[in-house]
Amino acid sequence: MIKEPYIFTSILGDLMVGYIEEQRAVGYKYTKGASLLKKLDQLIVKNNLKSKELPKELVYQWTAKRPNETESTQNGRISTVRGFAKYMVRLGYDAYIYPPRALTIERYSYIPYIFSKQEIKKIFDICDNYPISVYSPNRHLVISLILRMLYGCGLRISEAVNLKINDVNLTDGTLTIHNTKFDKSRIVPMSESLNKQCQLYVKEVHQFESKNPYFSHRHMVKIIMKALYINCLEK
Template identity: 50%
Template sequence: MSENYKFRSILATPIEGYIAEKRAVGYKFEKGARMLQRFDAFAYNTSFSEMALTKQLVTTWSTRSPNETISTQCGRISLLRGLAEYMNRIGYPAYVYPRAMVTIDRYAYTPYIFTRDEIKRMFEACDRYPPNSCTPNRHLILPLLLRMLYGCGLRISEALNLSIQDVDINKGTLYIRNAKFGKERVLPMADSLTQRCRDYRNVADIEKHGNPFFFPSSFGGHYSDSRIYQLFREVLHQAGISHLGRGKGPRIHDMRYPN
């Protein structure tokens, strides 16, 4: 159990056991563990005292919060359903939220397909992005990162988790670790993108601070998804591409769908 997660409610033991089980079969389960920490705090703050997952506790926790999307609510419900099934297996009474009560169409979103002209304007806006003394490599990272997403079809998390060793500037390949479903793969880069990676390494000198990530943050580790999305929205604005609002795109994920 990671020391980053502290569980205080009476359900701490089964929660920790469930997380351990998920990780034992290969899941990183970081997002799930964070959500279960929230649930544990909820149970603790409501002075819940039964070694059971009662229907009342489950339904109260599962109630949709103001401004919460249905997708987020379904995620919370699904996580608690998994905990309940685990508790039942090891002998604790637990109410399993019925699957049919909340459903969501996960394929309802239509990706935004950028035109070639829009892609050109976005890259030009990236190339004009000004340096910043607090984050001195940001103006170098952003143009390369977006080109990598577009040219290689990466998920943003896959790109941000690339280490320096994962980007082979001699062979022109990317080694993707811990991809979706725990898979690994090697992707080829176009010659022009490989050359950009070489130039970036030379100019940004990313090895000098001992940070292993190819796109290092000045504050340690790598850039966060949320920060890159903020920069992406700025680029859209500078490129004259309308952003339709939360959940409506264009999303940075839509860079994976070339025209």
């Protein structure tokens, strides 16, 4: 059982803990949901709720759209409180269940941008010629490698930067990705050229490092990605 990092102090706190445990028992990580329930717990304390119920007024106060908030963020709160209310009702408590017809999540509204071959070449040209820095001497190596992992292996940025040295098999030319959806792991093959670049990277960087367990320098990736984006816009 995953230890719950949040302390719930409202009158519904024990029910929230029970609901989180139930969600995790059926296979969900439920970390974001637990975080939202903690905020709902704080709202309940603020409203000084004295009985074990979830009144309609409090639910609508919790789910009301906030300034500059996206529908996706609002719908996250709605989904969480609906699930918790259903849990309470199943246990015999009085709880208002937010109407399902009001929960409209546009899952496919995102329109992807397809880079042209010229744009891809431009990106790689910039990262391959990234200037060497005395303050961050390996950044030109990191950015070139990370971009190729994203492009060649279809990794998420978080998956690429969280790779540890033991996750990169230079003999088989594979990457082991941990903690993906539903706590699964997967093995991703690398191209021969990417595997060779990883081998060169290890020789250049990791032969001088013994304490860093991560394959890339995680702390500098966000800074590098931002700088690369700016450079791509300017050129």
